[in-house]
Amino acid sequence: SSPRVQTLTEGEQGNLDISRKGAGSIAKKLVKAFSGEGASLIEAKGVGTLWAADQKKKVIILHLNNESIVINGNDLLALEPTLTWDFTTMRAGMLQGGLLNIKVSGKGYVAITCHGTPLYLPVSPTEPVYTDPNATVGWSGSLTPTLKTDLSLKFFIGRTTGEEFQLCFSNGTGFVIVQPFEE
Numbered sequence: 001s002s003p004r005v006q007t008l009t010e011g012e013q014g015n016l017d018i019s020r021k022g023a024g025s026i027a028k029k030l031v032k033a034f035s036g037e038g039a040s041l042i043e044a045k046g047v048g049t050l051w052a053a054d055q056k057k058k059v060i061i062l063h064l065n066n067e068s069i070v071i072n073g074n075d076l077l078a079l080e081p082t083l084t085w086d087f088t089t090m091r092a093g094m095l096q097g098g099l100l101n102i103k104v105s106g107k108g109y110v111a112i113t114c115h116g117t118p119l120y121l122p123v124s125p126t127e128p129v130y131t132d133p134n135a136t137v138g139w140s141g142s143l144t145p146t147l148k149t150d151l152s153l154k155f156f157i158g159r160t161t162g163e164e165f166q167l168c169f170s171n172g173t174g175f176v177i178v179q180p181f182e183e
Helices: 026-035
Strands: 014-021 041-048 058-072 076-079 083-089 100-114 119-123 129-131 136-140 146-149 165-169 174-178
Touching (some): 119 129, 129 174
Antiparallel strands (some): 058 100, 058 136, 083 100, 119 174, 129 165, 136 174, 146 165
16 A cells, blocks of 8 residues: 655644655666565655554654664655665565565664564574564664574475474674564
8 A cells, every 4th residue: 555645734733745756776676676565655855744654553763873774674664864775685585574675774763663562672692583584573784684494294284383484683783673463
């Protein structure tokens, strides 16, 4: 679904001009076209309050201070123009909501969405974290997940719990955000 776009006039929480924005560089446009993934971008200019939502998802606002976060493309809602973003692929393949994620870096605020109240799980080399790829919303940009598989004969005959694939975060220090819902 595409976001509802409306221009606010003076006196209605400010004066904002909201317009559709392209994916950016030719490379970003090709990646989006090839994968079929990625949200439509809008740009708001002016002074005022912008209200944004995605269905009935909870909105979480994070402040990055010259840091980065990798977010499932379906869960990125908004970011300040002081932040840079780019598509990134995961070695784990087409899990975690799709092939592409978005890495947001710099200094500023980013809004992400999730179903329900998210869990923030700390990661360190001595305390790895394993998550369900379909419930993982994002993670510290310093982390690189690997795919852990637990395939058995049950997998091939259709008698599984659906948890044969997990993302393993163990190669650094940071956090992982998971939601109590599988997308």
